[in-house]
Every structure is written in structure tokens, then in C-alpha cells.
Amino acid sequence: MALSRVVSQIVTGLLSASLVAMTLVDTSYAVSGLPNSSQFGYGARVDIWGQHAGYALTAASGIGIDWIGIEFDWTRNWPERGIAFQLEALDAIMQSARQYQLNVLLSITNPPAWAMTLAGPEPNLTAELVTSLAQRYPDILLAIEPFPYANTVRGWGTLPNPAAYLEILKTGQAALQAIGSPVVLIAAGLAPVLSGGISGDMDDLVFLESLYANGAATYTQIIGLRLYEIGCDPLTAPGGEPIVIRHYEQVRSIMLKYGHKTGLIWITGFSWPTPDNRQRQQVCQGKPFPASPAEQAKWIQQAYRLMKSQLYIGVAFIDPLNPPASNNLLIPVSNALIREDTSLHPVLVAYRDIIQTDRGNANGQVKTFLFKKMVSSIKKAP
Template structure:
């Protein structure tokens, strides 16, 4: 009888053991409560100051909180960050994992920051084998639109209204190592826009900023940004975006330098604005989602540290004179890693969290210390 009783006891406890193991398994994968600070507000005499951050996917809450505190304390009201589709739906079109996005957005909200969300990066299941994570074929436009709509429905009520559709689609690299195709990007906007507006009518659909400058490799590597913009209007994309984003790097020239089609400088945004007005889009506003100056001592595209400080502050100041420009989010707050090369010299804050001279100078300007 003893073996039978032992077998019965095992049968009794086996389902309980399985349930406990399952509970532990799923508990580890449930979103954990965030350690949110008290609500803060930004103090700044220039409300369009912003920075591009790179926080989604880090997963270190303390690091994210510190970074966003630094943005606020510098006097910036805006942040741009990337919220990759591949992070939220990594395995299939069914279900969403908002853990990483929630962490960044909720901490940004607690710091009083306005978030501009860039949405791209294609999961492996939504692109051909061997393609890059920027490759999106028309057969998956609806899946991408579902992601954007779900993002908007979740975060627009939390104040995240600005949603950028893709990034620099006039670059082959950003268009999945294919020749830039403004017609295909226009078709993407036409799928995304009505789907988002159906669930989040207050969302602001922002057309992805273009890489500024003349064509590279006869347009196969980069299509001229002005030509690309004109082609988008020819493709009747205008009704399918509410705002235009620009990348306004200063290059080797001060922000006051005159714009010209063959020059890449801050005031190139005026050429973009003129074309928008030419096509009847003068009522739409613009935002700068990347820009600024690099001060690496051994890169031929860099300026001196003193020029970077003076010209960055002049950029923020000049930007206030454009009534159609809502935000200037310069590249970039920081990264959690170092390249030991010129990309590090875009940072306002070193990877270890130490503010650089440019950070202190902008903070003094923003707070008028």
C-alpha cells in the first residue's frame, strides 16, 4: 500500500508544483513597478531647447532616471528617443512588450519633459532573411502601422503626441540598403496616418527627417534631401503627415551662415521651409530632431570646443526666431558606451555621467546664471 499512497501524494502535489513554477516563470517576465521620483518641471528661458537621448533598450532604470534628470537640469524641455518596433514585437505580430518604452516615457514625464518618439527598426519576422533591420517591404506596412497605432493609443494620453515615421529615408542605409524611394515612403505614410488617427486623433504624425545634403553615388546612397522632399509632394504625401522633422547639423559654419542648396549648415532648414510653403504646407510646423556640432580634436568635420559652445548656444537662440519651429533636439545627450573616436564628441555628457563643458554652458544659458 505504501507505494500506492506515495504515488497518490505525488499526483496531488505535482499540479501544485507545476503551478508554482509557472507562477515564478511568468512573474519574472511581468513588468516590475518603476521607482519613479516626484513630479518635476523644467526651468528654462528658452522653451524649445531639446536633446536627442539614446535610452530605450538600456533597461537600467537608475541610468535612465539620471540621464533624464540631467536633461531637465540643463534647461531642456524636449527629448527625442527611438522606440524600436523590434523591441516591442520581437517575435511576431501578436502581443506587445512595452516594458522598455514605459520606463523611458514614464521617467521623462516625471522630469517634465516632452517626448518626441521615433518609430522604426524592423523585427526579423517582418523582413526577408539576410536583410537589415531598416528593410520594410509593402507587405508589412500594415504590421508597422499596427505598431505605430498601438504606440499612439498607449502613450498619446500620457502626453507623447509627436510620432516620427522612420528616419532619414533618403539614405540607402536607413531604407534597408536599397536605393532611396520617396514613392515607397509616401505609400508608407498613407497606410500609417489613417490607422493612427483612428485611435489617437490628437497624435502628431511627423515625417521622418532627411539626411541633409547633395546626392551621393548619383542618389543611390543618398538622394538629395530637397529633391526627395519635392518627390514626396509629387507623390501626394502631404495629407498624411502633420509636421516635418529636419536634421540641422551646423558642419563647420556658425548657425548664422547663409543657406544654399550645396551647403549643409543650420539655416538649410530655411530652404526646407521655403519648399513646404511652395507646396502649400506653410501651415505645418517643423521640429529639429538632430543637429549641432562636434568638437573632436582629430576629426576634419569638427569645430573647436569654444566654437561648439558658442555656436550651440547661438543655434538655440536663433531657433526662437522661427515661429514655425517648435523644438530643437540636438545630437546628443550621451551614450552608455564609448567609441574612443569622433562619435563620442557629439555627447553633452560623458558615458560615465560626467557633464562636459558644453552641458554646463547650455545650462548657464538656459537658466541665465
């Protein structure tokens, strides 16, 4: 029996209408992390093509997550200009997000050849995609991140080009304003570049400075940052290598240099360091990795305390919530908070505790009970 059907049957059998209402995310936190909110937002990334994607949204709601981040693979979802979107999988996930009142960040990746120019993705075609998505999911899609890792060849599709990326922001923002959409564009999805990396990648701080020098503050309220290949101690001050989670302080310095005091940073993807990292010899420089689940949970707790203490950080998305479709070089399957056998990584429990401690959630015990009950039932399902 398909896992999604199992989950549906379990939810129907276990939850009365009143309990369903109790498992929904509190609407007072509906815009946590956005510029008009003083609340820090808790997020997690979901791979809709990976294992247990539907179950992951049940888990997200159960622990009180505000946001889910989803990669929108442009080539996979819209391979040819003359055909319609292929959005069945995304539609299903968005419907579940709507049911659980989870806000959604879509990260547009992998532009098709027909949408590329020599300078990068074509701005008007990108704006068309952005507005189409905003209109298709007007109630839950609140943020779009065009081309994360834009400072890398991998993310941009060709040599990084800050001026061309700025055109994406300008054109996309104008298109959203024209249709009256409240969707916020998350800029750049910056990825720190380690020495000895891929030829053509641009240092993320150099890329960001170029964006601001050309007026980026006019076209975006939020700078995105991806933090994966990072040092082992979350408390280490930034500077040089290894890159540390406090790299956001260097990003903030550039924002302030150009007067963008009201701008926010979103950590649109991060995880704890592991020996499976592509640059594992550089990342920890002889310091021990957080090897055990308990050490990993402690690392995440420290990281979230740090990020939440910075008033300019709006949301931080832990990655991945569910096992991804393929073993990413940056994020191993072993880092999934819901494991392949549907058991829970201790980090997920720690994340729940972080959120409930912060929010003082009165429904926390009910959510936790129902969540564990679903886990137990799914394990027993054929």
C-alpha cells in the first residue's frame, strides 16, 4: 500500500475533527520570519521526490514548524516551452501544506535550455514562471528563491553573473507587483565557496557586494544563505576556512555597508557537518565531527539558539526533513530527520523541543502524542 494512502487512513482513523484542528500550526505564527513579523521562523526542507514526503508534512505540522522549503526543478516541471506545467507531485504537497497551514518557500533550480541565455536564466521567462506559481498557490506560497547557489556554476547554470542576477530580481519583483502578489523574493541563496572548489564559482561575499553595489537593496528584502560545508563548532567566529555557521555575520556586514539595515537573512538550507561532506578534510580541521545522534542534536540546538538571537535572521530551514531522492554530495541521506525506515532522528525530537520551548505551545503534548502514534502505526502498516 502506498505510504501516502497509509498516512491518510491513519490520520482519518486517529484524529477527530477537534484534534485535527489542534494539530494545525497556530495562525498567529503564519508569517513568522517575514519582514512584517517580529517572530523568528522555523523551517525545514522537504524533497517532494524523496521518500515519505507526505509524512514529512505531517511531521512538520506535528512539531510546530512554520515553513517548508521545496526545490522547484524547472526542467523537470516545465521541460518544454510549448507544454503545460507538470505539477501533479507539487500540487499534492501544496494541498497538504494548505491542510496543515504550513507556509511555503519554493526555490527555483535547474532552468531548462530554452530558458537560458549566455548570461544565465532569461529574466522575463523567469518572471513568467514566478508569477504563474504565485497565482497557482496564492494562499500558501509566500516566498520564492530564484536560483539558489547563484554565485556558483551549479546554481546559475553558467558562470555566475551578479548583474544578470539583479535583472532576475528587478523583473521578478515588477511582475509580482503587477499582479498584486505578496510573494517575497529571496535573493541569491548564497553558498560559501571553499578553496579548491569548482572552477568559475564566485566567492559569495564578492557576489553579494556586487549585487548591493548595483542597487540590490531596492529589489529584495531578504538575502538567502545556504550553509552546508561548515565547521564543526557552531560557536566559532567567522573568518577564513573552514566556513562556519556564523558566516551570516559576514553577510550582514555587507548589508550594513550598503545601508540595508532593514533587510533580513534567511538560512534557506543548513545541516550539521558530517564526514560525508565533499570537503570533509577541510571542514573540521582535526576537530571531532558531531558523530552520535545526541551530539548532532546538541549541535542543532546550539545553532538554532545562535540564529534566533540575531534579530536580522528571519527563518532557518534545516535540511532534509525526509530522505532525499538521491544522496546529495552536500547533504547525506543519513542527515534526514525522518529516516528511510520512518523512524525519527533524535535531531527531529530536539527540533520539536526547541520550537515548543520558544513558543510555549499549549498543544505541544497533544501534537507529540499524535505524531508518535502515527509513526508507530506506519511502521506496522503493510
